[in-house]
Amino acid sequence: MQVKKGEEYIVDIIDNGLDGEGIAKINDFTIFVAQTVKGEKVKALILKVNKSYAFAKAIEIIEKSENRVYEDCSTYRRCGGCSLRYLDYDTTLDIKEEMVKNCLNKFKLNNIKVKPIIAMGNPFNYRNKLQYPLGIDRNGNAIMGVFAKRSHEIIPVENCKIQNSLSQQVAKDAFEFIKSNNISVYNEASLNGTIRHIIIRIGVITNEIMLILVVNDNNIKKEKEFVEYITHKYPEVKTIIKNYNTKNTNVILGDKNEIIYGDGYIYDYLGDYKFKISPLSFYQTNPVQTEALYNKALSYASLTGKETVLDLYCGIGTIGIFASKKAKQVYGIEVIENAVKDAQENAKINGIKNANFYCGEVENILSDVIDKNNIKPEVVFVDPPRKGLDNKTIGILKELSPQKIVYISCNPATLARDLSLLQEKYNIEEVTPVDMFPYTSHVECVSVMKLKQIVKH
Numbered sequence: 001m002q003v004k005k006g007e008e009y010i011v012d013i014i015d016n017g018l019d020g021e022g023i024a025k026i027n028d029f030t031i032f033v034a035q036t037v038k039g040e041k042v043k044a045l046i047l048k049v050n051k052s053y054a055f056a057k058a059i060e061i062i063e064k065s066e067n068r069v070y071e072d073c074s075t076y077r078r079c080g081g082c083s084l085r086y087l088d089y090d091t092t093l094d095i096k097e098e099m100v101k102n103c104l105n106k107f108k109l110n111n112i113k114v115k116p117i118i119a120m121g122n123p124f125n126y127r128n129k130l131q132y133p134l135g136i137d138r139n140g141n142a143i144m145g146v147f148a149k150r151s152h153e154i155i156p157v158e159n160c161k162i163q164n165s166l167s168q169q170v171a172k173d174a175f176e177f178i179k180s181n182n183i184s185v186y187n188e189a190s191l192n193g194t195i196r197h198i199i200i201r202i203g204v205i206t207n208e209i210m211l212i213l214v215v216n217d218n219n220i221k222k223e224k225e226f227v228e229y230i231t232h233k234y235p236e237v238k239t240i241i242k243n244y245n246t247k248n249t250n251v252i253l254g255d256k257n258e259i260i261y262g263d264g265y266i267y268d269y270l271g272d273y274k275f276k277i278s279p280l281s282f283y284q285t286n287p288v289q290t291e292a293l294y295n296k297a298l299s300y301a302s303l304t305g306k307e308t309v310l311d312l313y314c315g316i317g318t319i320g321i322f323a324s325k326k327a328k329q330v331y332g333i334e335v336i337e338n339a340v341k342d343a344q345e346n347a348k349i350n351g352i353k354n355a356n357f358y359c360g361e362v363e364n365i366l367s368d369v370i371d372k373n374n375i376k377p378e379v380v381f382v383d384p385p386r387k388g389l390d391n392k393t394i395g396i397l398k399e400l401s402p403q404k405i406v407y408i409s410c411n412p413a414t415l416a417r418d419l420s421l422l423q424e425k426y427n428i429e430e431v432t433p434v435d436m437f438p439y440t441s442h443v444e445c446v447s448v449m450k451l452k453q454i455v456k457h
């Protein structure tokens, strides 16, 4: 039986998929039913049919899971951020553990132990980075909010449950000022107008705020008054930056920054260490869970002080700096130049003398860094972006053969793929999921691999 768009079917939800959505089968044909959970029976309306699967929404919950909860956010269904907001926290954690197991199973890695997920004590208001697009609504009025899922329609957000509360207040006030002073905002249809995004980054320990206005041109009317208004109302705002993005693109930030207030950066603490954060640098968005993640990664590395350590995809040097106390020497590699500068300065700020950071793509400069420093690292941390490791890097790692690889990943699908490629040389001991992004469908993982010993007869 072929399912048809617009038709309704009564289905049992038998599992949850990689985006948290419920999975049902009609004669072996897969139906992804948004916002449903394993164990439920629902009436599903088919929205889109592809060759081997279809998307549907539940129009009636016939047998409801006892793990469903009151939905405390009016926008989550449309914004797609917290796609698991309809479930109690423990169930979201179970789904994430299952997701990791399913990804490993796809690569026949069923033998790898998946440890219980490291949950967050208070899984609310945890994000230290907010990015709200600005635009023009149907009535021609300026609007700020979040993009609706898979679209560029902006939906206003009353109270986001996962963003930092102070960041939300600053963003709202910044927008009110923009609106009431008729400051031009970007119009995606005509590609005209000035302000495209408001970004707020906050150091949750220091309470220092960076406000970034992503602009399409340099015509901010009343720029000086804006700066005065915001910094007077919020002394926490330490720096304001204009970031130029004139391209018709989904990428939020452009390459060029202009500081219009303060020094262009903020500080925050992770554990005992102080970190400088620049506008373009990656910095983990949930600092509480980041500490838990790094501590787990470090315990997996079990450093003794004698090891040479690589921190690949190092961002502003956070993992390497955490490891430096227990390592002989740390070498970090990162592609964003400003992040490398921050990493070098972060080492200095924290009085660390045994960490060096290099700028470039891991796949292109790793061999040079090794040759130039004449090193044979015992432990390698890798923390790549969602697409995971490329084949060249995997080849170099196999050749290098460090005793341990600690793999930190924000995408269990690419983690599983890469583990399967490394298992020829490595025993993969276990994977620990970490709930870095509560109530969203995302899950972070940290895994440890030990070099297989060649038995000589």
Ligand SMILES: C[S@@+](CC[C@H](N)C(=O)[O-])C[C@H]1O[C@@H](n2cnc3c(N)ncnc32)[C@H](O)[C@@H]1O
Residues within 6 Å of the ligand: 282, 283, 284, 312, 313, 314, 315, 316, 317, 318, 319, 333, 334, 335, 336, 339, 360, 361, 362, 363, 383, 384, 385, 410
């Ligand atoms: C998931 S982040 C991890 C950053 C850091 N380890 C942390 O915990 O904050 C991945 C980092 O890899 C960098 N990156 C992406 N592709 C890269 C490449 N091919 N070579 C080096 N760095 C890269 C990104 O700029 C980003 O800083």
